[in-house]
Amino acid sequence: MAQTTNDPAGGDPGDPAPQITETTDEKAPSILEQMGGVSGLIYSTVPIVVFVPVNAVWGLTAAMIAAIAVAVLIFCVRLWRREPLNPAISGLIGVAICVFIAHRTGDAKGYFLFGIWTTLAYAIVFVLSIVVRWPLIGVAWNLISGEGMAWRKHRKTLIAYDIATAFWALVFAARYITQSELYDHGSTGWLAVARLAMGWPLTALAVLATVLLVRRATRQEDLIESGVTPDDPDRARLPAD
Structure with a gap:
């Protein structure tokens, strides 16, 4: 009596062909x-x-x-x-x-005017996004990562993004206040110094604060989705009754 084997290459012609799905793990840009x-x-x-x-x-x-x-x-x-x-x-x-x-x-100081007003606009928009409960850092981060807007359902996650967005708003506000004062006094040289000193160093600091806050918020989301409250993560290790 002949035996049949379930060989994917030589199976029953009536069986559906095996489907191979390829997944690509593309790292989202930071x-x-x-x-x-x-x-x-x-x-x-x-x-x-x-x-x-x-x-x-x-x-x-x-x-x-x-x-x-x-x-x-x-x-x-x-x-x-x-x-x-x-x-x-x-x-x-x-x-x-x-x-x-x-x-x-x-006037040479006019070269810096666009950047000064842009920082003020950014500060206002970031603050408004917090007021309407759509913090821009949360929106931007999750759009880049492609994770959607489910994070808004988690209160602590939303607060973390509020804090990150507020931090960026403070950075922009500090730039505007400092540079607008120098502009009013016509200090072109010091305007350049302030633009450089408050440019990428503060941006790097804001990015670091954002990453730390977002990682904490992400861990909280994972705990909530797994049925564990963030305040009691040890519950996940307790044996079932």
Whole structure:
């Protein structure tokens, strides 16, 4: 009596063919990566470092030309290195806007005006997002990771994102207050120092605080979904009655 075996390659023709599903584990880009990474933060400071000394030596027109030339050079370098395009394009557009405002105002300090008002707008938007219970850090983080908006159902997770968003709002508010005061006093050199000192160092600090808060919020979500309260994680290890 012949025996039949369940061989996937030679099975019953009436059986459905085995389906192979391939899963790809693509790591979601971090907030810092979305901003262009560490190199992107450094690139953003180069036009300012060039603009101020050139303005002091050769005047505003030469400074504007130098800033645009450096921005275009950085854009080409990022294209050549095949780095993300969005930060490169936004950086070039940002420098162009700053140069345009400096040209219209006829003063070197006008180069910093766009950044000053932008930080104020960011601070207001971030605070409003907390008020309406849609903290922007939570929205952005979960959109990047593709995890949806289920986090809003967990109170402690929502609070963690509120705190992270508030931290970013404080960073933007501090930049606005400091730089607007220097702008009013016409301190172009100190404006550049403040822009650099309060630029990527504060951004790195805000990113670190965000990562720590988000990781804590994620752990709390995992505990809740597993039926364990965050205040009593040992319950998961108790034997069933």
